[in-house]
Amino acid sequence: MATEKYIPVIHLCNLYQIEITFFHELNDLGLVELISKDNDMFLHEDKLYKVERIIRIHQELNVNMEGIDVVLNLLDKVDKLQNEVQVIQSRLRLYEDDL
Helix, strand or coil, X not given: CCHXXXXXXXXXXXXXXXXXXXXXXXXXXXXXXXXXXXXXXXXEHHHHHXXXXXXXXXXHHCCXXXXXXXXXXXXXXXXXXXXXXXXXXXXXXXXXXXX
């Protein structure tokens, strides 16, 4: 495991002022994947954006863990729909330009 690509969970707890149990719950629910090495937990740096998003949802909106999962699923669907709209708009422009 290349430690430069992983962030110690204890560091994130201190940074965001969150209990380590928060990260264990995220891991148990499958919202994030934590890596265990030498009795320490690590998060891959690529997943930091998702964790920050989860923390904002939890703290700013006061959403519980199960609700966070629902919100993340809905946000993913919104992103997919927005991408589909962009593709359709691009195709429409092609047809409009031909007129």
